[in-house]
Amino acid sequence: MATQLPVTDEIFPKDSRKTYSLAELMRGESPLVGKGPDDTVFSFPIVLLWEVVLLLGVTLAIFLFSLARHAPLEEIANPLVTTDPAKAPWYFLGLQELLEHMHPTLAGVIIPTVLVLFLVMLPYLDHSRANAGVWFSSARGRRIVSWTALYVLVVMPGYIALDNALGLRELLRGVVPQWVAQGLLPGAIIAVLVALPALVVWRFGGDTRELMLTLFTVMFVSAIVFTVSGFLFRGPGFKLYWPWQMPDGYNPWDGL
Amino acid sequence: MTLASLAARLFQSRLWRSFFRHGWPDNPLDRSLAMTSNVFFHLHPVKVSHKSLRWSYSFGLGIISCILFGVLVWTGVLLMFYYVPSVERAYPTMKEIQLSVPLGQFTRDMHRWSAHAMVLAVILHLARVFYVGAYKPPREFNWIVGVVLLLLTLGASFTGYLLPWDQLAYWAITVGTNIAGYAPVAGPVMREMLLGGAEVGQNALIRFYTLHIAVLPLLITMLVSLHVWRVRKDGGLAANET
Numbered sequence: 398m399a400t401q402l403p404v405t406d407e408i409f410p411k412d413s414r415k416t417y418s419l420a421e422l423m424r425g426e427s428p429l430v431g432k433g434p435d436d437t438v439f440s441f442p443i444v445l446l447w448e449v450v451l452l453l454g455v456t457l458a459i460f461l462f463s464l465a466r467h468a469p470l471e472e473i474a475n476p477l478v479t480t481d482p483a484k485a486p487w488y489f490l491g492l493q494e495l496l497e498h499m500h501p502t503l504a505g506v507i508i509p510t511v512l513v514l515f516l517v518m519l520p521y522l523d524h525s526r527a528n529a530g531v532w533f534s535s536a537r538g539r540r541i542v543s544w545t546a547l548y549v550l551v552v553m554p555g556y557i558a559l560d561n562a563l564g565l566r567e568l569l570r571g572v573v574p575q576w577v578a579q580g581l582l583p584g585a586i587i588a589v590l591v592a593l594p595a596l597v598v599w600r601f602g603g604d605t606r607e608l609m610l611t612l613f614t615v616m617f618v619s620a621i622v623f624t625v626s627g628f629l630f631r632g633p634g635f636k637l638y639w640p641w642q643m644p645d646g647y648n649p650w651d652g653l
Numbered sequence: 654m655t656l657a658s659l660a661a662r663l664f665q666s667r668l669w670r671s672f673f674r675h676g677w678p679d680n681p682l683d684r685s686l687a688m689t690s691n692v693f694f695h696l697h698p699v700k701v702s703h704k705s706l707r708w709s710y711s712f713g714l715g716i717i718s719c720i721l722f723g724v725l726v727w728t729g730v731l732l733m734f735y736y737v738p739s740v741e742r743a744y745p746t747m748k749e750i751q752l753s754v755p756l757g758q759f760t761r762d763m764h765r766w767s768a769h770a771m772v773l774a775v776i777l778h779l780a781r782v783f784y785v786g787a788y789k790p791p792r793e794f795n796w797i798v799g800v801v802l803l804l805l806t807l808g809a810s811f812t813g814y815l816l817p818w819d820q821l822a823y824w825a826i827t828v829g830t831n832i833a834g835y836a837p838v839a840g841p842v843m844r845e846m847l848l849g850g851a852e853v854g855q856n857a858l859i860r861f862y863t864l865h866i867a868v869l870p871l872l873i874t875m876l877v878s879l880h881v882w883r884v885r886k887d888g889g890l891a892a893n894e895t
Contacts, residue, residue, distance in 0.1 A: 437700040439684040444697055451713050455720045459770060463762035473744040474823035483824040486814050488772050488807060492832055501835035516800045520793035529786040530891035613783050652821055
């Protein structure tokens with residue numbers, strides 16, 4: 398045959414006489430660009446085995462815990478008899494603790510909204526790809542996180558205890574308007590306590606990631622402090638007690 | 654007939670081949686196909702790096718959260734066979750589950766402790782992902798999905814908290830929803846929408862129940878699938894970036 402016939406069963410017939418094709422080189426990256434396949438293994442079966450091991454381990458742990466401790470069930474709900482103390486589920490006790498120190502709108506709405514917005518916006522505030530996949534990004538980052546955590550562990554319990562002893566709200570009642578005593582003032586105190594370590598890091602030339610490490614650690618450790626305070630240290634009347642000196646035989650762990 | 658030849662006949666049978674469209678996974682091709690041709694496995698990548706398997710990198714917190722969710726669905730469905738979401742029947746059915754249903758108390762304990770453990774695991778997972786910087790590009794979107802999953806987890810736990818209809822449940826939900834009610838303008842409306850009234854009562858119970866057993870688990874299932882699939886699409890764990 399002198400000339401080859403074009404392939405006819407395609408929508409765009411390929412002419413075999415053409416020796417070129419259209420192609421374009423693009424600048425861009427695939428998720429695995431610059432990384433050789435050498436350090437990889439097949440997921441089958443290693444990943445699945447890991448998952449089965451975790452499944453057995455986690456289920457066993459919950460199984461044993463369930464044998465050791467029963468879920469609580471108190472008297473039937475009675476809208477006429479308030480329990481003392483009346484506590485939210487443990488993961489909201491940080492907010493309930495905050496409510497003791499400031500206006501409900503600030504503690505129950507503004508602060509949680511700011512926290513969620515901070516979390517959502519985080520990757521857009523800190524968008525450099527440097528040091529992704531490394532715990533605390535660097536040795537310096539690890540030091541920043543440790544010192545910030547230590548700072549929060551001192552300052553936030555201090556704030557709770559001091560505000561509890563002084564009763565800022567009661568002290569300023571009638572002196573300044575309520576929105577100052579309950580909103581502006583505690584809001585400003587919290588804002589300063591949160592901003593202080595970030596300012597220090599910024600002053601020493603911290604980059605965006607290090608600022609975020611500071612702010613997140615303040616948020617995370619504060620949440621732990623307030624939750625522990627609300628869960629373990631609040632007894633009847635939602636007053637502060639040492640966990641081992643709870644009156645009326647109240648045990649915070651019973652309400653888990 | 655030996656065992657080996659029986660196995661060979663089974664794996665080559667028309668029935669087996671119609672279920673599994675790959676050979677025994679002892680070679681690269683079939684190991685890839687084992688992952689990609691299975692609907693449950695295909696959310697995983699075909700290959701993973703040694704770095705991302707390192708225990709001290711991820712602590713397996715995401716998978717642990719997922720497993721706890723599975724335990725919760727399993728025990729939750731068992732509890733649903735007995736529990737009645739009405740103000741008159743809820744508490745008596747709880748007593749019934751604990752006292753006369755075989756393994757009822759145990760099932761309820763598993764459900765309760767898994768729920769607390771899942772909230773804890775999800776929070777720790779978020780902290781882990783933050784501290785290794787795994788929210789950075791190209792993983793921004795998956796980070797947001799994760800934040801939404803945290804909120805859904807809190808919602809699932811909170812709505813479940815009311816169902817025993819004891820004093821603990823009633824007052825915890827009263828206190829919790831009061832916090833939501835403090836928002837200016839929208840607060841009271843939101844609170845009333847959630848409770849179906851001014852106070853925690855039958856309307857609140859059935860709303861919380863529906864959210865707890867249908868809406869939130871479905872949303873969580875869908876978003877977890879998206880979340881895990883997206884991990885693969887974004888190039889696996891951020892450990893691969895190093």
